[in-house]
Amino acid sequence: MRFNIYKYSLRRLLGIIPVFLIIVTASFFLMRLAPGGPFDSERVFPPEVQRNVDEYYGLKDPVLVQYLSYMTGIFKGTLGYSFTYPDKTVGEIIVRSLGISFVLGITAFFIALLFGTALGVASALRKNRLAGLLDSFFVLGVSIPNIVLCPVAVFVFGIWLSVLPVAGWGSFSNLILPSLTLSVVYAAFIARITKASLSEVLEKDYVKAARAMGVKEGKVVLKYALRGSLLPVISYLAPAFAGIITGSLVIERIFFIPGLGQHFVQAALNRDYPLALGTVIFYSTVLLLLNLLADIIYALVDPRISYE
């Protein structure tokens, strides 16, 4: 089966553009369906004030006009100014908070990858009671939500043992608790997928053939089995990576970290249309690109495909 990786990549890349446009358009109009606007609050300001405020932020024009000016802006490379923070552009806000979420996310990602695959492999290779124990840990890891795990971790390490700061961002010790707690659920997922996939691959013919040919067990696992079993993990890693670097509302709130996750939720609650749209655009771009990357890696890694 001949397979041109370059043609495939290009085709997929071009295919992303219409998907992207649909996402942005749908989000733009959906957002305006929610009742209430950016400036509705407890206190109602006189209608002249409301009118002026709307005008100042470009909300007085008909929706279609607003849409067109927004899309033109995107092609010019600007996402506009935030409504909530009038002296900050959406681009600036995303870049800065992304920088923070990225550091946190990539740390958590590597922790999750390391522990997840290690535990998953260990669990697939052992059939004894240890495997059962590991299975329970995986389920726990997936089920305990951050909103429970984080305060417990803060209490144990921050308050009771007092070895780590309870919240904040800026030094290395601030990174430890949030990245560990963030990694837990991903590690558990990776472990389960690795274990299931590896167990299955170990039964496959080509692995049995390798064993029969006298290849050492360690080499069988690492060179032959693992490569094939990584495919489902890679499929999971793409959206996982997108999710983990774009921040987590819960972690950021509990540890007072100025990351991107909070903006996703808060912008929508504030009806800050530019910022909310900006986060949607950013996230969907990352997701689409990462999925593409995963598919490419998938094609490269699959031992059954030979490519040009």
Place this chain on the structure above:
Amino acid sequence: MRLARLLAVAMVLFTVRCEASDSAIRISLATDVESLDPLLSRTTEDGDVIEQIFETLTIYDPKKATPIPGTAERWEISKDLKTYTFHIRQNAKWSDGKRVMAKDFLYAWKRMLEPESPSSWAYQVFAIRNARDYYEGKLGDFSKVGIQTVGDDILRIELAEPMPYLLGWLSHSSMAPVRQDIIEKFGRDWTRPSNIVSNGAFVPVFREPKDKIILKKNPFYWDSGNVRLDGVTFYPIENENTALAMYDDGQLDIIAGSLPVTKLEILKKRKDIVIANYLGVYFYRFNTAKEPFKDPLVRRAFNLALDKRTIVEKVTKGGQVPATNFVPDGIASYRPRMGETYDPSKAKKLLAKAGYCAGQNTPGCNEFPRVEILFNTTANHKAIAEAVQAMLKASLGLDNIEIVNVDMKTLSAKAKSGEFQMARGSWIGDYLDPLTFLGVWVSGSGNNMTGWKNADFDLLIRGTDSTVDLKKRAELFNEAEEILNRDQPFLPIYFFTRLYLKKDHVRGHHPNILDKHPLKFVSLSK
């Protein structure tokens, strides 16, 4: 561990490492600050930060929150109480060394009164001659508005009618001066720390969304010799438990945001707790345009059916004051007029008189229709709504009262458009005068939202505009409250308190009814 070092470097790139001075105070806020521009000031958090950076003509007395000299060192008031002449200090300076001049106030207020201005507060100064006409675009020439400069340091305000609370209102963040040249140079980016020029005790050096706000002492501030703090760091921590953990861990000096409701019982017993009355009221609006709340008997019945003391003692637990009227106690010149207190048997009688069954089987009575109580999503609002629901059932036998939670914007939208039967609301006073509360109920006021109007009430309130005698004003307001309490377009629950934790070493930070704390008076003793 190269990886660790790499990560540390990356983190430094994206954060600011501030050399924390010993004498920098760290205060948490309930939510993030949206803008440092006085024109765009909207929330109390905006105000709290802007007031440290910009100094207004008068500022809040740290103990009583009454107006004391700020950038104006003295003023004269004409006999008819319509002309105020302010003398700006000769030594008042901006953070770039330039003198603060009367024209800086003129420019700021003109900016606020521009017909397209996005200011949320312009309407508060409509008592100034021609201000309203200018704002509504009926007057092209700003020089005809009653704000005049005489030379560099005299600012004269000419009112169309007396405004007894003007001096107090002048302390508000929206009345701050700004520099025309800076704004014209930088446009909407003028509030960035690298561009901003301010005249207050502190200047901002760092500000990013959802992150700390770091202020440093302004060396050019006219009174900087008396400012004991080297800096201020505001932490907009939205998670109350995190704020508490950071405070107990020594990372904060004051929690000015909310405290976790579930822990209030324990926190109230601590030595570092401060509980102060706050000028605000928690209530539900009735939609008086629709059944069943068209009938004032029904509205009064609902009010009489609620045991508010139990709500504040068992549900909110924050030392709040049960409310029977709209204006809280605490304004020096005014004794509020109380309304009706808890009386379930009277409540039943009124409901029956209105023609409803209310758990009894009087012949020919109507079943009470289903009612939805709207509130916005917080645990506290839900708990209060549940208590109200339970009490209505217990006192009036009504079992088809539903509570519905929606997000804040949706609640505001529904309240504005009249798509509700009962909706939660709260009102915080902007200055120390009953008008800030009772103005809400004037017909045509955007904040009324209940559809209730009363010509006598309107007349009384209008009457206070031109009444110069404080006692006479109080009498007029009392009469107005009497009408309001009798008709009951709202269901009062309690008057607010502010609870906050403050470390022992903080000095000069006093509880007051407006919860205003000019940090120029605060110091840390260590």
